Amino acid sequence: xxxxxxxxxxGRTNVGKSTLFNRLVGRRLAIxxxxxxxxxxxxxxxxxxxxxxxxxxxxxxxxxADPEMQELVDEQRLTALGEADLVLFVVxxxxxxxxxxxxxxxxxxxxxLPLLVIANKADNEKLETAAxxxxxxxxxxxxxxxxxxxxxxxxxxxxxxxxxxxxSKEKPTEGPFPLAIIGRPNAGxxxxxxxxxxxxxxxxxxxxxxxxxxxxxxxxxxxxxxMLIDTAGLRRKSKVRGEILERLTVxxxxxxxxxxxxxxxxxxxxxxxxxxxxxxxxxxxEQGRACLLVYNKCDGITLNRTTKRELVEQARYRVKFxxxxxxxFTSATEGLGLRLLMQEVERVAxxxxxxxSTAELNRVMERAEDLHQPPLYRGHEVRLRYATQVEDSxxxxxxxxxxxxxxxxxxxxxxxxxxxxxxxxxxxxxRIEYKSRGSRFKGExx
Numbered sequence: 001x002x003x004x005x006x007x008x009x010x011g012r013t014n015v016g017k018s019t020l021f022n023r024l025v026g027r028r029l030a031i032x033x034x035x036x037x038x039x040x041x042x043x044x045x046x047x048x049x050x051x052x053x054x055x056x057x058x059x060x061x062x063x064x065a066d067p068e069m070q071e072l073v074d075e076q077r078l079t080a081l082g083e084a085d086l087v088l089f090v091v092x093x094x095x096x097x098x099x100x101x102x103x104x105x106x107x108x109x110x111x112x113l114p115l116l117v118i119a120n121k122a123d124n125e126k127l128e129t130a131a132x133x134x135x136x137x138x139x140x141x142x143x144x145x146x147x148x149x150x151x152x153x154x155x156x157x158x159x160x161x162x163x164x165x166x167x168s169k170e171k172p173t174e175g176p177f178p179l180a181i182i183g184r185p186n187a188g189x190x191x192x193x194x195x196x197x198x199x200x201x202x203x204x205x206x207x208x209x210x211x212x213x214x215x216x217x218x219x220x221x222x223x224x225x226x227m228l229i230d231t232a233g234l235r236r237k238s239k240v241r242g243e244i245l246e247r248l249t250v251x252x253x254x255x256x257x258x259x260x261x262x263x264x265x266x267x268x269x270x271x272x273x274x275x276x277x278x279x280x281x282x283x284x285x286e287q288g289r290a291c292l293l294v295y296n297k298c299d300g301i302t303l304n305r306t307t308k309r310e311l312v313e314q315a316r317y318r319v320k321f322x323x324x325x326x327x328x329f330t331s332a333t334e335g336l337g338l339r340l341l342m343q344e345v346e347r348v349a350x351x352x353x354x355x356x357s358t359a360e361l362n363r364v365m366e367r368a369e370d371l372h373q374p375p376l377y378r379g380h381e382v383r384l385r386y387a388t389q390v391e392d393s394x395x396x397x398x399x400x401x402x403x404x405x406x407x408x409x410x411x412x413x414x415x416x417x418x419x420x421x422x423x424x425x426x427x428x429x430x431r432i433e434y435k436s437r438g439s440r441f442k443g444e445x446x
Contacts, residue, residue, distance in 0.1 A: 004046060005165035008057040008080045010108075011090035012100045016120040020090060020148045021045070021058035044258050051162045057084065085165045087113045093122040093131045093145065105137040115141035116160055123147045176218060176227040177349050180256035180289075182280065183266030188296040191332035192266065193217055193228050196342070221342045224349055229256045253280050261393070262290040262349055264341075269295040269311070269329075273318040281319055288394045290352045290428045292326050292344060293319075299331035324426045348427040353393045356423050361387040361397065368418045377405035384415070394429045401436035 007024070009017045025045040043058045057080045081087060089108060091101050108115060119131035122145035131145040144160065146153045181189045197219050217228040257263055263284045267273055273293075284291050293315050301307065312327045319325065326344050330337040356364075365384040374382040383402040390396050397419060401407075407415075412432070420426055 005054040005085045006057060006083050007047075007054055007086045007088060007161060007165060008059065008084035009088045009090060010059050010081070010104070011118075012098070012104065015090045015092040015095075016148050017090050018058055020088070020118065020120065021056055023148055023154075024056045044255060049158060049162075051158070054161065054165055081111060081113060085114065086161065087115050088118050089115055089139070089141070090118045090120050091134055093119045093127045093134075096130070097133050097136065101134075101137065105139055109139060114164060115139055116164070117141050117143040118157070119143055119145045120148055122152060123150050128152075176225040177262065178229060178260040179219075179226045179345065179349075180229045180260035180263045181266060182253040182256050182263060183296075184268070184271075184274070184276065187266040187268045188330075188332045189266050192264070192294075192296065192330070192338075195332045195335055195338055196228065222346055224346055226345075226349075229259050250276060250280065254283065257284045257287060257289055260289055261352060262292070262345065264292050264294050264345075266294050266296050269297050269301055273315060278319055281322055281325075285322060285429045288429050288431075290348050290394065291322065292328060292341075292348065292427055294328045294330055294341065296330050296332055298329045299334045299336055303329060303336075324420055324428075324430075326427050344427075347424070351424050351426075352428050354395065354423055354425070355389050355392050356395075358386070358388045360422065361389060361419075364418050364422045365399070365415075368415055371418075372411070372414055374411055375408050377403070377407075380405070382407065391431075394431065395423065395425060396431040396433070398433045398435055401434060404436045407434060 009021055011017050024047045045056055047054055047056050059080050117134055119134050122128045122131050128145040134143045183189050219226045219228050315327050316323050328341045330341055365387050382405045385400045385402050387399045
C-alpha cells in the first residue's frame with residue numbers, strides 16, 4: 001500500500017498533543033478511551049484534508065513520571081521520529097517556557113529533524129505575542145501560535161503541513177495483500193510466519209520501511225501475493241512487566257492493524273480469549289479490516305469435533321459483535337492446520353474486494369422478505385425496495401426502504417446475515433446503510 005507522508009507530534013505531558021492529534025485526524029479515536037495508557041505510546045491514524053492525506057503519530061509525554069515507563073516511551077518516540085517527514089514540537093503558551101522544553105529542544109537539535117514549534121493554548125492576541133519567547137529554544141524552526149481547542153490559526157497549521165510534507169491525494173496503490181499477525185506475547189505469531197515461509201526466508205527477506213520492530217515478509221499462496229506483517233516481539237526486561245508489557249503489546253498490534261487489510265488474531269488455546277483480544281478485534285473491525293480468529297498450540301490438546309465446537313462457542317460468546325469471524329485451529333510448530341488456514345485467508349482476501357451486482361443484491365432483498373417480512377414501523381408496512389453496493393475493500397451496501405422508517409436491530413442483523421451468505425463475506429466487515437425518502441438510518445457491522 002502507498003506510504004503517506006508522516007507527521008509526528010512530540011512534547012512534554014499536558015501540552016495538548018493528543019487533542020492536536022484528534023483534531024488533525026478528524027475524530028477522537030475510540031481506542032484512546034477504551035484502553036487506558038495507550039496514549040503514553042505512539043499511535044497512528046491517517047488524516048484527510050482537502051489538500052491531501054497524511055499520517056499522524058501521537059507520542060507519549062517526554063517527561064514521564066513513571067520511571068518504569070520512561071525507557072519504553074523513549075523507544076516508542078525514537079521510532080516515531082525516525083519515520084517522520086515533519087515533527088510538531090508542542091509547547092504550552094500559558095505555562096511559558098519550562099526547563100523540560102529546553103531539554104526536549106536540545107535532544108531534537110541533535111537529531112536534525114524537520115521541525116515546527118506549535119505554541120498551543122494561544123487563545124488570544126496577548127498569548128500569541130507571548131509565544132515568541134519559544135524562539136529562545138534555539139531551534140531552526142518557525143514558532144506557530146495555535147489554539148487547538150479554539151481553532152485559532154488552524155488554517156496556518158494546515159498550510160504549513162501542506163507545504164512541508166507534500167501530502168498525497170492519490171488512493172493507496174495495489175500491491176501484495178497486507179496480512180497482519182497479532183496476539184499476546186507467546187501466542188505463536190513468529191512461529192506461524194516461520195511455518196509459512198521458513199525461518200531463513202524470514203531473516204533474508206525482511207522488508208525495510210515498516211516500524212523498526214516489525215518485519216514485512218513477502219509470501220505467495222496460490223495466485224495471491226501477501227505481505228506478512230509480524231512483530232519481532234517485546235523484550236521482557238526485568239522492569240518491563242505486567243500492565244506496561246500489555247500496553248506495549250496493544251500499541252504494536254494497532255500499528256500492524258493499520259498497515260494491513262486482513263488480521264490474524266492468534267490465541268493461545270490454553271489461555272483462551274481475554275479482554276485485550278476483544279478490544280483489539282473491535283478496533284480492527286472499526287478500521288475496516290477483515291479478521292480471522294486462530295487458536296494456536298492445538299497440538300497440546302485433544303482436538304476433535306467436540307473440542308472445536310466448544311472453542312467456537314467460546315469465541316462467539318466472548319466476541320458477540322463479531323460472530324461472523326471464521327475460527328481456525330493450528331499448531332504452528334507442528335504444521336497442523338496451516339493449509340486450511342491459508343485457504344481461508346485466500347477466501348477472505350478475495351471476498352474483501354468482492355462486489356455483488358445490483359441485480360444480485362435485489363434477489364437477496366426479495367429472498368429476505370420472502371423468509372421474514374420487515375416488522376411494521378409505527379403501524380406502517382416497511383419494504384426493502386432495492387440495494388446497491390457503493391464500495392468494496394471492505395464492502396459497503398445501501399438499502400433503500402419504501403418509507404421513512406428505522407428497522408429493528410434484529411431485522412438489520414437478519415438482512416446482514418443474508419448478505420453475508422450471498423457474498424461469502426464471513427470475516428469481512430460489512431457496512432450497511434439504510435435510506436428512505438430523504439432520511440437515512442445506519443446499521444453497521446463493524
